[in-house]
Amino acid sequence: MGLPLDGMIVLEFSQYLSGPCAGLRLADLGARVIKIEHPEKGEAGRKLAIKNLWVDNSSLLFHTINRNKESFAADLNKEEDMQWVKQLIAKAHVVTHNFRPGVMERRGLDYEAVRRINPSIVYAQISGYGEKGPWKNKPGQDLLVQSLSGLAYTTGSFHDAPTPLGLGIGDYLCGNQAVQFIIAALVKARKTGRGTWLQLSLMESLIDFQFEFFTTYFQSRKVPERARLNNANALLSAPYGIYRTANGYLAIAMMPVQTLNKALQCAALNAYAEEEAFSKRDEIKSVIAGHLLTQTSEYWLERTGALDLWVMPVLDWEQMRATGGYQVLDMEQEIVLKNNRRFTTTRCPVRINNTLLKSDRPAPAIGEHNDSIKRSLA
Known part of the structure; x- marks a missing residue:
């Protein structure tokens, strides 16, 4: 070639x-x-x-x-x-x-x-x-x-x-x-x-x-603050972050809190409106973190997967290499x-x-x- x-x-x-x-x-x-x-x-x-x-x-x-x-x-x-x-x-x-x-x-x-x-x-x-x-x-x-x-x-x-x-x-x-x-x-x-x-x-x-962070800072004159727990991006609201489960970790990407709650069925999350996802970010993340600890990663992945939500397991390299998704890429x-x-x-x-x-x-x-x-x- x-x-x-x-x-x-x-x-x-x-x-x-x-x-x-x-x-x-x-x-x-x-x-x-x-x-x-x-x-x-x-x-x-x-x-x-x-x-x-x-x-x-x-x-x-x-x-x-x-x-x-x-x-x-x-x-x-x-x-x-x-x-x-x-x-x-x-x-x-x-x-x-x-x-x-x-x-x-x-x-x-x-x-x-x-x-x-x-x-x-x-x-x-x-x-x-x-x-x-x-x-x-x-x-x-x-x-x-x-x-x-x-x-x-x-x-x-x-x-x-x-x-x-x-x-x-x-x-x-x-x-x-x-x-x-x-x-x-x-x-x-x-x-x-x-x-x-x-x-x-x-x-x-x-x-x-860091263009997103700098652009935000230039306009607001406020340095972005990391979330107090489960931070993954200081500019994004809850639920964005990595959370512990009963037997591992899950990564949860951006989505409306109540959309996520359709899978989690967490009564405490019902108290939060969508417009509070950033202003009450730490409170919401704390509620999600506590709820996810009650079940295994597999349990939560089945429930979120059924709704096609942006949730993935957190893998180490050995776990990743064992997956079909990695093997089909032929990266080695x-x-x-x-x-x-x-x-x-x-x-x-x-x-x-x-x-x-x-x-x-x-x-x-x-x-x-x-x-x-x-x-x-x-």
């Missing part, structure tokens, strides 16, 4: 998560993604272990986010290596990096320098907090950006401490936004022959992620390493022409493709 970005060359000067996440998706779409790495240390993400899991002297995280790529080892302080890198730039379609502001400028690889080599280049740079201002040189690590952006006050309930999302959400969002705009810029380059300079930051991505793939060892990871979540995008090609060793890349430049 011909993939949309077949023939595109991406030079990835990126490290850790945001930039490599963008490169992963571009590779899934068919681009040839070449990591430019230090000859001895490689990309810094090679040493970023998750749960202390390692594969072939690199972290499992590195292998997960850098599958299906090539590696070109180059010391950017050496003129000979820089000449090879500049030859690659002349052939490339995209350059990405997520270094702190000023790093690529000191290397002579900022956008203006790269554009002089290749006028049609798409140059995407990701920072933590933007290129200017007092935060520009702060470490752009996901937890730190979540904390500065206010996101930690959207998860958990009112009396909970600030609670971060348990994912590198800023990295993933920013990386995927980079992909969207890289593809748009590639269309422009194809039509006009002119390149594009893209500037993204984790901070801007997380602010954009195996990566085959050089020594025929294998590990399982997730696939690209998009189908193209009803075809799954899977690849068993592992992340590269440092400089693994130097010889073949140099031969292609000769």
Whole structure:
């Protein structure tokens, strides 16, 4: 199957998560993604272990986010290596990096320098907090950006401490936004022959992620407050939230309280009018929470399912993997390493022409493709 970005060359000067996440998706779409790495240390993400899991002297995280790529080892302080890198730039379609502001400028690889080599280049740079201002040189690590952006006050309930999302959400969002705009810029380059300079930051991505909260705040001048219990979204009224049952948990999405009560048959809920669903949110949630404890999840799912209400069980990963709904999605793939060892990871979540995008090609060793890349430049 011909993939949309077949023939595109991406030079990835990126490290850790945001930039490599963008490169992963571009590779899934068919681009040839070449990591430019230090000859001895490689990309810094090679040493970023998750749960202390390692594969072939690199972290499992590195292998997960850098599958299906090539590696070109180059010391950017050496003129000979820089000449090879500049030859690659002349052939490339995209350059990405997520270094702190000023790093690529000191290397002579900022956008203006790269554009002089290749006028049609798409140059995407990701920072933590933007290129200017007092935060520009702060470490752009996901937890730190979540904390500065206010996101930690959207998860958990009112009396909970600030609670971060348990994912590198800023990295993933920013990386995927980079992909969207890289593809748009590639269309422009194809039509006009002119390149594009893209500037993204984790901070801007997380602010954009919270657009509902910020828009509400701008109009009301009141910071949204998390519900005092069972909070799932500070902007939504009861019953929205996750509730405990006699043997598990249920997620209840937005719906009129009395519509839900047709399934619950809770006498105490009859006292609340629909227009009170937000003003008396905590009271209503408390009533629902107490009532749901009286029966099992299966009991409540049968009753709410009969009315086609927006209620689902809360599953852990083992429970989810056992469901037919998960299995039919076929989200898993195996990566085959050089020594025929294998590990399982997730696939690209998009189908193209009803075809799954899977690849068993592992992340590269440092400089693994130097010889073949140099031969292609000769």
